[in-house]
Amino acid sequence: MQHTLRTGSALDLGCAVGGSTFALSEKFDKIVGIDFSHAFINAATELAQTGTFRTSEDCYELPSEHRKNRVSFQQGDACNLPEDLGTFDAILMANLICRLPDPAACLKGLRKHTTSGSILVFMTPCSWDENFTPREKWLWPTEEGLHEHLDPWCECLETSNMPFVLRDHERRAQFTVALCTVWKVK
Numbered sequence: 001m002q003h004t005l006r007t008g009s010a011l012d013l014g015c016a017v018g019g020s021t022f023a024l025s026e027k028f029d030k031i032v033g034i035d036f037s038h039a040f041i042n043a044a045t046e047l048a049q050t051g052t053f054r055t056s057e058d059c060y061e062l063p064s065e066h067r068k069n070r071v072s073f074q075q076g077d078a079c080n081l082p083e084d085l086g087t088f089d090a091i092l093m094a095n096l097i098c099r100l101p102d103p104a105a106c107l108k109g110l111r112k113h114t115t116s117g118s119i120l121v122f123m124t125p126c127s128w129d130e131n132f133t134p135r136e137k138w139l140w141p142t143e144e145g146l147h148e149h150l151d152p153w154c155e156c157l158e159t160s161n162m163p164f165v166l167r168d169h170e171r172r173a174q175f176t177v178a179l180c181t182v183w184k185v186k
């Protein structure tokens with residue numbers, strides 16, 4: 001989050017089991033991780049409490065000393081966030097926008113959880129699929145769709161392609177190049 005000078009609070013929306021949430025704890029004072037999956041939130045909460053996570057073959061230990069004091073997790077719907085969630089200095093959405101049933105509703109809802117100067121980071125493989133998002137709700141092409149919904153209240157600071165590996169389990173992973181956009185709330 002090189003574009004933000006404010007490091008009070010961050011939201012990791014679509015946090016899965018909390019990898020990015022814990023990484024954000026190295027810079028931000030308070031991080032909330034939200035995911036739709038109860039199983040992911042339970043795993044992330046356990047990881048925050050114990051500091052270890054075991055797969056069938058490997059045991060991982062969190063390096064972050066801040067994990068217990070700075071992070072919290074809750075189950076939630078990115079398209080319908082709680083009104084009382086508060087505002088954040090930074091919001092991260094990694095591999096989520098093209099998996100939502102209504103991405104435009106999600107983007108619109110983020111506005112009430114930001115203030116002037118907040119930073120938004122979206123990373124997406126742009127792999128739209130009707131199993132997740134009805135075709136008429138796709139932001140396609142993705143970069144243009146983000147601009148359509150965010151330009152009225154945000155400034156795009158950076159656009160890049162970001163290679164990443166999405167681990168399915170300990171023996172299989174997917175290599176993807178994601179579109180990464182960084183926005184600053186006006």
